[in-house]
Amino acid sequence: MLEINNITKKYRKRGSIFTALDGVTFRVDKGDFVVVVGPSGSGKSTLLHTIGGLIHPDSGQILYEGRDIYSPDRVASEKYRRTNVGFVFQQFHLMPYLTVNENIKMVCSEISHQQRIGHYLEKCALYPLRNKYPSELSVGEKQRTAFIRAIVSNPEILLADEPTGNLDPQNSSIIMSMIEDFHLSGGTILLVSHDPESAKYPRRFLTLDSGKLT
Amino acid sequence: MNLFVLVIKEIFYRKISSLIILLTVVTASAVSVAVFSLSKASENETRKIMREQGLNLYIFPKGTNLIDFYSVNNTPSFPESYVDSLATSRTFDAVRHLTGILQVRYPDWTDPNGSRHQIVVVGYKDEAMQRFLSRQETMGFDVPAGTVRVGALLAKNIPEGDPFVMKGADGEPYRFRISERLTEGKGILDQGVAFNLADLQKVLGMEGQINKIEALGCVCHDGRINNARNQVQAIFPGLEVTEMSSIADARENQRLMMNKYGAFIIPFVILSALLISALLFYSNVQTRKPEIGLMKALGKSNQFVTGLFLIKAFVLGLLGAITGFFAGSLVAVYFGREIFRFTAMDIGPVWNIFGFSILAFPVLWMISSWIPALLATQVDAAGILSQE
Numbered sequence: 001m002l003e004i005n006n007i008t009k010k011y012r013k014r015g016s017i018f019t020a021l022d023g024v025t026f027r028v029d030k031g032d033f034v035v036v037v038g039p040s041g042s043g044k045s046t047l048l049h050t051i052g053g054l055i056h057p058d059s060g061q062i063l064y065e066g067r068d069i070y071s072p073d074r075v076a077s078e079k080y081r082r083t084n085v086g087f088v089f090q091q092f093h094l095m096p097y098l099t100v101n102e103n104i105k106m107v108c109s110e111i112s113h114q115q116r117i118g119h120y121l122e123k124c125a126l127y128p129l130r131n132k133y134p135s136e137l138s139v140g141e142k143q144r145t146a147f148i149r150a151i152v153s154n155p156e157i158l159l160a161d162e163p164t165g166n167l168d169p170q171n172s173s174i175i176m177s178m179i180e181d182f183h184l185s186g187g188t189i190l191l192v193s194h195d196p197e198s199a200k201y202p203r204r205f206l207t208l209d210s211g212k213l214t
Numbered sequence: 215m216n217l218f219v220l221v222i223k224e225i226f227y228r229k230i231s232s233l234i235i236l237l238t239v240v241t242a243s244a245v246s247v248a249v250f251s252l253s254k255a256s257e258n259e260t261r262k263i264m265r266e267q268g269l270n271l272y273i274f275p276k277g278t279n280l281i282d283f284y285s286v287n288n289t290p291s292f293p294e295s296y297v298d299s300l301a302t303s304r305t306f307d308a309v310r311h312l313t314g315i316l317q318v319r320y321p322d323w324t325d326p327n328g329s330r331h332q333i334v335v336v337g338y339k340d341e342a343m344q345r346f347l348s349r350q351e352t353m354g355f356d357v358p359a360g361t362v363r364v365g366a367l368l369a370k371n372i373p374e375g376d377p378f379v380m381k382g383a384d385g386e387p388y389r390f391r392i393s394e395r396l397t398e399g400k401g402i403l404d405q406g407v408a409f410n411l412a413d414l415q416k417v418l419g420m421e422g423q424i425n426k427i428e429a430l431g432c433v434c435h436d437g438r439i440n441n442a443r444n445q446v447q448a449i450f451p452g453l454e455v456t457e458m459s460s461i462a463d464a465r466e467n468q469r470l471m472m473n474k475y476g477a478f479i480i481p482f483v484i485l486s487a488l489l490i491s492a493l494l495f496y497s498n499v500q501t502r503k504p505e506i507g508l509m510k511a512l513g514k515s516n517q518f519v520t521g522l523f524l525i526k527a528f529v530l531g532l533l534g535a536i537t538g539f540f541a542g543s544l545v546a547v548y549f550g551r552e553i554f555r556f557t558a559m560d561i562g563p564v565w566n567i568f569g570f571s572i573l574a575f576p577v578l579w580m581i582s583s584w585i586p587a588l589l590a591t592q593v594d595a596a597g598i599l600s601q602e
Contacts, residue, residue, distance in 0.1 A: 049596035054511060075515070082513025089599050093508045097227030098215075106215045107512050161600060 001188065002028040002051065002157065007060030009046055009211075020046040021057065022211035030156070033189045038208035044192040045161055047208065051190060052159045053081045082109065086150035090162040092142040094134040094149075100141075101130040104149045113153045120148040124178065140171030147178055151187070158182055160191045176200070217518065221525045228498070235494050235579075236530045236537075242487035243538020243575050244545065247567060249476040251546030252553075255561045256469040259554040271309060271429035273300075273446055276454045278425075289318070291423040294339055294411065296450055300427070301342035303449055308442030311430035314339035316414055316423060323380055325371040333368060334406030335380075337414030339424065356410075361393035363408040369395040378407060383419035429455075488582040495523060495586035499593075506590050507598035516591040523587035524580050531579030535571045539563070 009021040020043040028034055036044045049055045051062060053069050062069050069080050094103050101117065108114045121127040124144040134142055143163065150158060160179060164172035183189050191203075207214045225232040274280070275290040283289055297314035300306050316337040323333045340356045357363060362378045369392075372378065377389040390413065398404055415421045429442070443455040499506070506519055543563035550561040 045600040046596070049600065052511065052596075054596040054599075078513045078515050080513070081511060085513075087511045087599075091504075091599070093504055093599060095505055095508075097223045098220075102215060102223075106220075 001030045001032075001065065003061075003063040004028075004051065005061045005063065007050060007057040007062065009043075009050060009055060009057050019211045021050065023060070024208075024211070024213055025060075026206060026213065028157075028188060028190065030188055031183070031186055033183045033203040034191065034206060035203045036190065036192045036206045036208060037194070042208040043211040044208055046211075048159050048161050048190060048192050051157075052085050052087060053077050082107075083153065084156045086153070086155035086158045088143075088147055088150045088158065088160040088163040090165040092134070092139075092146040094142055094145055096134050099131050099133055100126055100137070100145050103134070103145055104152055107149055107153050109153065116152055116154075117148070120152060124148060124174075139166055140168070140174065143167060143171065143175055144178070147175060151182055155187075157188045157190065160189065160193070162192055162194070164193065217521050218525060221522060221529060224502075224522070225526060225529065228501070231494055231498060231501075232526075232530065235491050235527075236534050238487040238491045238494070239531050239534020239575055239579055240538040240541060242484045242578075243535045243571055244542035245483045245538075246480045247539050247542025247564070247571060248545040248549075249472075249479055250567055251543060251561075251564050252550055253469070253472050253476050254564055255546065255550040255554050255557060256472050258557045258560060260469045271442060272456050273427035273429060273453050274456065275425070276452050278454075280456065283317075283426075289425045291316070291420065291425040292450075292452065293422055294424045295422070296453070297339060297342050297424070297427055300446070300449065301344055306445045306449060307344060308445050309429040310344045312342045312344070313428045313430070314342075314411060314424040315426050315428055316411060316418070316420060317425060318418065320380070325368070326373060326376060326379075327371060329371065331368075331371075331405075333365075334402055335409060335414055335418075336403065336406055337409040337411035337424075339411040357408050358393065359410040359413055360391060361410070362390040362413075363394040363396055363403075364392050365396050365400060365404045365406045366398040367405045368407060380407075380417065382417040388413075388417050427453075484578065488578060491527075491579060492582040492586065495527065495583040496589070498526075499523070499586045499590045502590070503593050503598050506593045507595035510593070510595040511599055519591050519593075520587040523583045523590060527579040527583035528576045531576030532572060534579070535575035538575070539568050539571050 004024060004026050006023050006025050007021055008019070008023055011018045011020055022043075024043075024047060036047060038044050046055060050057050056070055064080060064084060067076070069077060071077070095106065098106065100121070104117050104120070105114060108117070118127070121130055124147070126141060126144055126148070129137060129141060134145070137145065143166070147163070150160075158179065163179070164175050167175060179189060179191065274283075275292050278289055294314045294316075297312050301312050318335060319332060320335045321332045323331050325331060338357050364372065364378055372392070376392075378392050379387050379389050382388050390409070396403060396408075409417075411424065415423060446453050446455050506522075509519055509522075540563070547561055547563075551558040554561065
């Protein structure tokens, strides 16, 4: 489904070159639950964003269903992000001027996606808050909203970058169980997490250190 | 979600910065409309003063005794085709507006009560515009054939609804519908009648003849009177040019000065406002980096991101243009009525520029947001979204 072939990414920092990813190669099959772990600065987030189509690698290829997601066709790359990938970030990144409902609706390109919003809101106990703005929500409510936004358009892959990093144990548990539900429904997950909660779920670990898989 | 709805929601969310951008458009639009409207009012005032208080130049046959011009009825005349010759001449560009006139004293007009009077009759040829100068509105007034405009003193002796009747050179009575009874204060026309030139020529048996040309739109300082004189005489050695009014000159000078300042003020204000607005849009992009990054992560295209800013600029530009038009018009009406006493009541919104404003300002503000919008498409989504 997803083939990561020998990708390298280097950054220039204060005159010196910092290697964020160094020849990383692995494969993700449909329905996999991959957890990427490693110390701070090991390149976990860079890897996730590269797979998500947001950071162009210096070399190597990322193939989704056999097609290079960094092909020169920008429209295809945008379509990949829009339809095949869902993102959850540590900082929820909700639009401050849109309500819970509108934040989720923003990514719906089909009527069927919009019809699912109510179901997810009920499931995540957000239905009564659907017309509230992000400033009126708790952090847990914000992350649940961001999670629904990531999965409402039914993506193949969920990329989650420290989704529980800002949450208390109770909310972390809720989010992790939602991620697990997505996995059980056939979704593919790449998760960057330090949360011990993630150890409860069946998964494949990848450890990154100084940009290399160990 | 609809891009337009997203833009409107963002405008209301960031009220202060949106309001400041809106104010830049309102200021630019209001100043432009006010200066343009006042310039237009000044032009109308000049036109009225030139017509009613004297003109820049009169062109007479050489040797005409100007002291006697209004008191005799046998001044030298010349062909009215001279007007068209001057208007189409490439070598005559000293004045823009030319009106051929036949003006004589008519010594024996009998009013409807049977009283006899000495009156002035003036025939106006339709105004000719110098062909090789840029077009402008007609400065004077044309008298339609078959009608007359009767001076205030004569009008007192003619009952409402009656035609104006005068005996022609052939002894026959000629009747004309009175299109306007002029109010007092029109100078020589208070005791006269304005005709269409062809009508008066027929009445007087002077077909094809005029005895002066009014030349408008010339500022006769710094030697231009000599220039006009030389140009006319090079074409028609039998004519001479006389400067008649300094009042009109003063007003014309004022109008040109206004146009000159307007030509500086309008672009200066618009460019300054555009620059401020561009900086505000740039600041808006900086503030919205996480939103933009998120949109890119969600697969929104660069066109979508650009559209967020361009549509915002269009909406604020349109709102500002409309508000600025009415604000500028109010300013122009308030000050215009103080300054331009002769045409005070004619001063109002210049609707011709409303359409132009609501088109130009949104487009200009979209241009001002263009570079910030392009910068928005370059936002490093990964860098922004992975910040803790």
